[in-house]
Every structure is written in structure tokens, then in C-alpha cells.
Amino acid sequence: MTVRAEPAVPVRAGWISLLFLANLGLWLAFYAPIQVLLPRQAELLATGDKELVFGVVTGVGAAVSVVANPLAGALSDRTGRRHPWTLGGAVVGAAGLSVLAAAGDVVTMTVGWCVVQAGLNAMLASLVAALPDRVPVVQRARVGGLVGISQMLGTVAGTLVVTLLVTGLAEGYLACAALVVLAAAGFALRTPDAVVPSRRRGRLWVSPRRFPDFAWGWSCHFAINLGNAFGTLYLLFFLGDVVHHPDPETGLLVLMGLYGTALTVGGVVAGVLSDRTGRRKPHVLVSCALMALAALLLAVRPTWGSALCAAPLLGLGFGIYWAVALALLTQVLPAADDRAKDLGVLNIANSLPQVVAPLLATPILGAFGGYSGLFVASAGATLLGGVFVSRVRGVG
Numbered sequence: 001m002t003v004r005a006e007p008a009v010p011v012r013a014g015w016i017s018l019l020f021l022a023n024l025g026l027w028l029a030f031y032a033p034i035q036v037l038l039p040r041q042a043e044l045l046a047t048g049d050k051e052l053v054f055g056v057v058t059g060v061g062a063a064v065s066v067v068a069n070p071l072a073g074a075l076s077d078r079t080g081r082r083h084p085w086t087l088g089g090a091v092v093g094a095a096g097l098s099v100l101a102a103a104g105d106v107v108t109m110t111v112g113w114c115v116v117q118a119g120l121n122a123m124l125a126s127l128v129a130a131l132p133d134r135v136p137v138v139q140r141a142r143v144g145g146l147v148g149i150s151q152m153l154g155t156v157a158g159t160l161v162v163t164l165l166v167t168g169l170a171e172g173y174l175a176c177a178a179l180v181v182l183a184a185a186g187f188a189l190r191t192p193d194a195v196v197p198s199r200r201r202g203r204l205w206v207s208p209r210r211f212p213d214f215a216w217g218w219s220c221h222f223a224i225n226l227g228n229a230f231g232t233l234y235l236l237f238f239l240g241d242v243v244h245h246p247d248p249e250t251g252l253l254v255l256m257g258l259y260g261t262a263l264t265v266g267g268v269v270a271g272v273l274s275d276r277t278g279r280r281k282p283h284v285l286v287s288c289a290l291m292a293l294a295a296l297l298l299a300v301r302p303t304w305g306s307a308l309c310a311a312p313l314l315g316l317g318f319g320i321y322w323a324v325a326l327a328l329l330t331q332v333l334p335a336a337d338d339r340a341k342d343l344g345v346l347n348i349a350n351s352l353p354q355v356v357a358p359l360l361a362t363p364i365l366g367a368f369g370g371y372s373g374l375f376v377a378s379a380g381a382t383l384l385g386g387v388f389v390s391r392v393r394g395v396g
Helices: 013-045 047-079 083-102 106-134 137-165 169-190 212-232 235-241 249-279 283-300 306-330 336-369 373-388
Strands: none
Touching: 013 047, 013 137, 013 169, 013 235, 013 249, 047 083, 047 106, 047 212, 047 336, 083 106, 083 169, 106 169, 106 235, 106 306, 106 336, 137 169, 137 249, 137 306, 212 283, 212 306, 212 336, 212 373, 235 249, 235 373, 249 283, 249 306, 283 306, 283 373, 306 336, 336 373
């Protein structure tokens, strides 16, 4: 299939299922380390400085992703293929997870996570491009909602795999490596590859002045992901050090279950409603309000009971957001020929907060009331995302 403009033929259930599974494997390989394995490894290697080590490792890795995602997207546009980048990125990511499995010091741990970020961001760039490559606008929020659900399920499944099914640290990393390669291979080997016109070299820069809707969409995505990073990066430590949960990893799994159920409902319902009405921005504004409310609840009352209430609120908001955000963001892309590269630039708004959040979290924790201050910052960033999306003019 050659991709030149907006697709018109609806995608079928089989293609959607394989895309869903590929994304599920991708997010499992991202979030099982971030939520459980990297914090556990940081505590083993530097008990007294676990927050600092975790922040450094994730921050440096996220800096790699800022470069890797748009670069892989640009190369995918240049070569005119997506599937080689999907499968190749998964293999490189699996190699990095194998390095982490054997890491006995912070330097090796950091190098391993950087390799993971490079590979999985190449895979992400190609998978996200599948949405505008193959999915018509009238179907895009529903499919985007399923992609958002795959992110949530990847988080939950990853936590489940490395806390209940595979309890060893090295074994957990290797299980993630195997699953991401299997998921990528299923999509890359069993669906036709989109053939992208490769005659243009394309832009490496998207001018905010020429494409203001793209700039506002990027800013919204960055702010909401920054708020989410503030609220979730240190959640395992929050449960142990502030809530004093007797088993923080099990507590995290319970919260992820509540979060995931609500996200699924929000993503499915919002996707159908948004495609039916053609409206995107009102759903984003509702999602921002729900996510900010969840963060403020934890800021005002940092207890286990509050966490049980905040998790489904956050899930519902994030489900609504991801269902509509992918549809909105793919509708403000500057040009069809540079889709993967431009989506790679948008994906920086996913990864850059992972750099910024650890750098800002330490002074926020020290100067603004500990975790309560961090959750207030999460709410503020999320609400700012709502302000940014209101400035988008080309999408309702």
C-alpha cells in the first residue's frame, strides 16, 4: 500500500488487533522497568540514594529518546518503510533489557536503559505512524483509544509479570525482552507494510509560526505528560515512604488495576463519542480536569484511601485523553510525506518530560512539602495542557 494522503478505507479488526498487541508489548517493555524493575535495581545498587540514581538513569535514558524518536521517524520516512523499524527497534530494545539484567553498577544500568530507550523509541515512531498511514479520520479516535488502552494494559501487565509471574530482577528484564520482540514480530510479519513516498528529504524542523496548531498540540501533549510524570515516576517510593503500605509493589499493582479498568472505559467511550461528533478538544479539557483532580486529591490527603480514589480518576482522565489526543495530533501534522518524522517530534513531548521531571522533582520534593508539592505540580502542568489545547484552531 502506498501512502500519499489521508487514508479512506477503514482498517479491519485483524489489523487493529495486531497493532494493539504490538503496542501492548512496547509499553510493557517501557513501563515494567520504569514502575518496578529500575526502582528495585536503584535501591539494590544505592539504597541511600535510590531516588537520585533512579532519576539520573531515567533522565539520561529519556534524553536519548528525545533524539532517537524523531531520528528514527525521519529515517523511516526516508526509507519508505515502517515494519523494519518496528521489528529492528524491538530487537535493539531487547538487547538493552538484557544489559540491564546483568548490570551490577549504576553506569552499566544507565547504558542499558539508554539502549532500551533508543530501540523502543524507534519502534514507537513506526507504530504511531501507522495511525495516519492507515486509519481514516472518522475511525481514528476509536483506534487511538485502543492504542491508549494498550499503553495502560502494558503498564498493568508489566507490573503483573515482574511482581507475580517472574519475581527475579534479571528474569523480569529478560521476560520483557522476549515479549516485546514477539509482539513486534506479530505485527511486522503478519500485516502489509505501508509504502511511504521517499522522494523528499523532508524537514527536520517544524516551524511553530507556520504550523501553530502543531505547536499548540505539541505543547499540550508535553504539559500533560509532564504532569503524568510528576504523578507517577515516584509512585512506588510514595507508597512505601509516605503511605507506609506494608507491600508497596502489591499496592502498586492494585492501583494499576483500578487505573486500567477506568482507562479502558474512558478510552472506549470517548473514542466512540469523539468519532461520532467529530469533536476532540472538549474531551481533552474534561480529561485534564479529571487528572488534575486526582493529583490534588493525593496532595491534600496522601493516604492509601485517597490513592484508591485517585487511581480510577487518573485512569478515566488518561483514557479519555489518549483516545482523543492521537486523533487530534494526527490531524495537525504539517505534511503526509513526513508523518513518522513529525510524529517523532510529537513523541518528544512523551519523552522530554521524563528528562525534565526528575530534574524538577528533587527541588520540588525538598522545597514544596515533599510529595504533596509534587502532586500539586502534577495538577498544575495538566491544567496548563488544557490551556494549550484550547488554542488549537484547526480541530474542534
